Amino acid sequence: MIPRFAVVGHPNKGKSSIVSTLSEDAAVAIAPIPGTTMAARTFPMQVDGETLYELIDTPGFQRPREVLAWLHERSGGAADRAATVAQFVAAHASDPRFHDECELLRPITEGAGILYVVDGSRPYGAEYEPEMEILRWTGRPRMALINLIAHGDHIEEWQRALDQYFSIVRVFDALHADVSKRLTLLRSFGELHPPWQAAIARAVSALEDDYRRRRERAARAITALIVDALTLQLSQRIAEDADPAPVIAGAQARLRQRLAEREQKVRREVEAIYRHADAVWADGAPAVIDSELFSSESEQLFGLSRTQLVATGAMSGAVAGGAIDLALGGASLFAVTGLSALVGGVSALLGGDRLGKAKVLGQALGSREITVGPFRDTNLPWVLLGRALLHHEAIAERNHARRDAIVMAVADGGHRANAIEPALRKRLASEFDSVRKEGLRPDDPRLEALVAAALQRQEPSAIADP
Numbered sequence: 001m002i003p004r005f006a007v008v009g010h011p012n013k014g015k016s017s018i019v020s021t022l023s024e025d026a027a028v029a030i031a032p033i034p035g036t037t038m039a040a041r042t043f044p045m046q047v048d049g050e051t052l053y054e055l056i057d058t059p060g061f062q063r064p065r066e067v068l069a070w071l072h073e074r075s076g077g078a079a080d081r082a083a084t085v086a087q088f089v090a091a092h093a094s095d096p097r098f099h100d101e102c103e104l105l106r107p108i109t110e111g112a113g114i115l116y117v118v119d120g121s122r123p124y125g126a127e128y129e130p131e132m133e134i135l136r137w138t139g140r141p142r143m144a145l146i147n148l149i150a151h152g153d154h155i156e157e158w159q160r161a162l163d164q165y166f167s168i169v170r171v172f173d174a175l176h177a178d179v180s181k182r183l184t185l186l187r188s189f190g191e192l193h194p195p196w197q198a199a200i201a202r203a204v205s206a207l208e209d210d211y212r213r214r215r216e217r218a219a220r221a222i223t224a225l226i227v228d229a230l231t232l233q234l235s236q237r238i239a240e241d242a243d244p245a246p247v248i249a250g251a252q253a254r255l256r257q258r259l260a261e262r263e264q265k266v267r268r269e270v271e272a273i274y275r276h277a278d279a280v281w282a283d284g285a286p287a288v289i290d291s292e293l294f295s296s297e298s299e300q301l302f303g304l305s306r307t308q309l310v311a312t313g314a315m316s317g318a319v320a321g322g323a324i325d326l327a328l329g330g331a332s333l334f335a336v337t338g339l340s341a342l343v344g345g346v347s348a349l350l351g352g353d354r355l356g357k358a359k360v361l362g363q364a365l366g367s368r369e370i371t372v373g374p375f376r377d378t379n380l381p382w383v384l385l386g387r388a389l390l391h392h393e394a395i396a397e398r399n400h401a402r403r404d405a406i407v408m409a410v411a412d413g414g415h416r417a418n419a420i421e422p423a424l425r426k427r428l429a430s431e432f433d434s435v436r437k438e439g440l441r442p443d444d445p446r447l448e449a450l451v452a453a454a455l456q457r458q459e460p461s462a463i464a465d466p
Contacts, residue, residue: 018172218273
């Protein structure tokens, strides 16, 4: 049996936010206007097509005192109270006065558990007691959730009142609860009703596995991007007597553009992995990670500092031939790729060592082949990784109940990649060097495991690998 939970309460207390957060469904309608939810609607939490549990978004109570009076008039005692509630729903199914009460009570009379939501930022009042009494009459397993919609703290008074009506009371910030808090709340659902315990335990396990798989998929996409940065090349044939300079400049620009487009595609993949394909970014937020990839600003914000480049051994092999300049500001973008057949003067035309060197090989039939790439700037993979880590951090833990735009900021001092722990940085640096030496590696499990480890450091302990 799939556990089902009706999320009920006063209008505009965050019921829909609870449903959206716990079902990871951004399609749940959320608005500050009371009455946004007009009818009960079921939202399943699914993993790999299997429904683990269901949440039912419901309208808020409108006439609880009238409903309770009706119940008192017809009930013969505690033994028939649940049946009396079911009679009310049947008797008023077509009565517009009690439309909302019928919508929220029907799934409960059909066997759903109860998640009663209140706003702990507002004072407790006696007007809530009739609806809590109605829910007690249903006899169904019930939990109260103290949500925090605004500033203000009335949790203690709510706790005292709710303890009289509900077997379990929890404080849960629907908009800001991270994955670990969501899983902790889900575990408490199993305490409500013994027959649900096995199903809830399996749901928690399935979700933990699913979160790990999401991290692994995100790591795979980010790894492929970094491997591309370290292996991408472009080749083009030109006539023997053609000027190579504009051809090389054009090829370099295309290579930069190709990597920038690849980075954008990976971000969309990560957003889809975490079910945030429709994420909205605050003004200025995309600019943080969309700053020109090959710029000193991007290096300052996301890459390793020069000190850390040296400390991690990332400079090994990067100064061969004097062709590499550590500044990302348009310099050192292309490696020496077998320079035995360089055409004299090409290096000078490209600005010498500042832009690196391109390979220009003689070909049959009076033509030459120009090859640019791969990228050899020592800090480029760290810049890409730093940008990916910040983007992942903004997306992976974001609640689906949130409708505000995503805000992003880099810590003071920049150099996001510096936050990676030293031992992991050294292993990443070694793997970056290996990719450079071994050439094209579309699937790199060693680097993928290291990137996954970097992503894991952003996650709460509840879903960290043992």
